[in-house]
Amino acid sequence: MALPRLAVTAGEPAGIGPELIARLAATELAADLVAITDRALLARAAARCGLSITLDDDDGTPREHREAGSLRVHHIPLAATEIPGQPDPRNARHVLTTLAEAADGCLARRYAAVVTAPLQKASINEAGVRFSGHTEYFAERTRTDVVMMLASPELRVALATTHLPLSAVPAAITRTALERTLRIVHAELQAKFGIAAPRIAVLGLNPHAGEGGHLGREELDTIIPLLDTLRAEGMQLLGPLPADTAFVPAQRARYDAVLAMYHDQALPVLKSEAFDRTVNLTLGLPFIRTSVDHGTALDLAGTGRADPASLIAAAKLALTLAARRRKESEQA
Incomplete structure (x- = not known):
């Protein structure tokens, strides 16, 4: 049976999100993880964590097994290379594009759910874009x-x-x-x-x-x-x-x-x-969205010490909810 495909967005490039995704990929979570972000950003984050992970382009084909350390990537390039701990408003459009792809991909059933790492609202607003958070963004995107x-x-x-x-x-x-x-x-x-x-x-x-x-x-x-x-x-x-x-x-x-x-x-x-x-x-929402319960932890970004527990919990809950939805759909 094909693994459920989880879209995972990295949030603020200068925050701990990319490192959390690298640590999530290193687990044996039974999911086809698709990171929606910049490929090189993830590689740098993994290196800061001392992890060796395999980054594959996402071609959408079903996967029945995922090795720990394996991660698919839907590449969306940064506008400016990140400096850990220092958000750059030039990357605001990158962040919003990752959210749009995650939402649209869920609506099109390319993903079973989306799991979001934390973002920096102020950085997006400083780029001239009115933004109050993931929750409000997805509500507006789906008109729900x-x-x-x-x-x-x-x-x-x-x-x-x-x-x-x-x-x-x-x-x-x-x-x-x-x-x-x-x-x-x-x-x-x-x-x-x-x-x-x-x-x-x-x-x-x-x-x-x-x-x-x-x-x-x-x-x-x-x-x-x-x-x-x-x-x-x-x-x-x-x-x-x-x-x-x-x-x-x-x-x-x-x-x-x-x-x-x-x-x-x-x-x-x-x-x-x-x-x-x-x-x-x-x-x-018309799709499943889970997230961490914390912020970007800019003071920890780049150190490789950020705790991935909340992101792992978010991914596990997304899988549980997706399995329940799939079972109910099969019984309908």
Whole structure:
């Protein structure tokens, strides 16, 4: 049987992404790994890690086995040779082209999933391109509504808002947006994780979930009425829960996933517990996309010491989700 083809993008050329891909290629992961980036960039990254890897042009032919250290490459040249730790805006178009190829390749079924290494948003914006992240880019590319979820073996956290200034979050918590998000999370917990009746804990926006309106009215005016409506449809929704107690063991046993209102409300809990085992997953896309849960680590770039654990976890989750999708397709 042919191995599933995983597209892997290297992200910021001056960051740790290329080195992480070299280390991923050195594992015995049962996948046909296709790196979408510059071939010479990968060769230099492997050398910095002290690894000997084989880089083959990707011709799209099925592979039934992959030797550790073997990596296929869809070559997209850099505009400027990377200097580890020093992002160059001239390479912004290279980064965006790799993402476009990964997304379009998944839509065309050339790849079973895409796994993304971290990129540097500032470098792309400095090149004059409006860009707020992988999640938003893939949503725009596919014209779909998406939700960011970070998942570890112990906890799943989805976000109602992603890369927004904290001052902009309350206005973004609208009934329409929150309903769309909860419906996506509910459907994807069923489709991707096989949970027939998902239980979702919804956090309040304000301290103590608003304290009955004394610490903010978003819970009373928006969150609670929506949860009541969706519960009437049969969704199992807890909350709104105070964020400071939602993650204690007694609460965790009651839900399958958490919906946080903003980026830093819940992710510190997740990352402090399982930083090397957490995966960023985009829900709602017409294809599978997973990623690391960390940034470009410019201070580590070029040293060969970056830990590939999160990228390996992302690749393994992508394979698990692709296998479930393939099985359901065969049974349909």
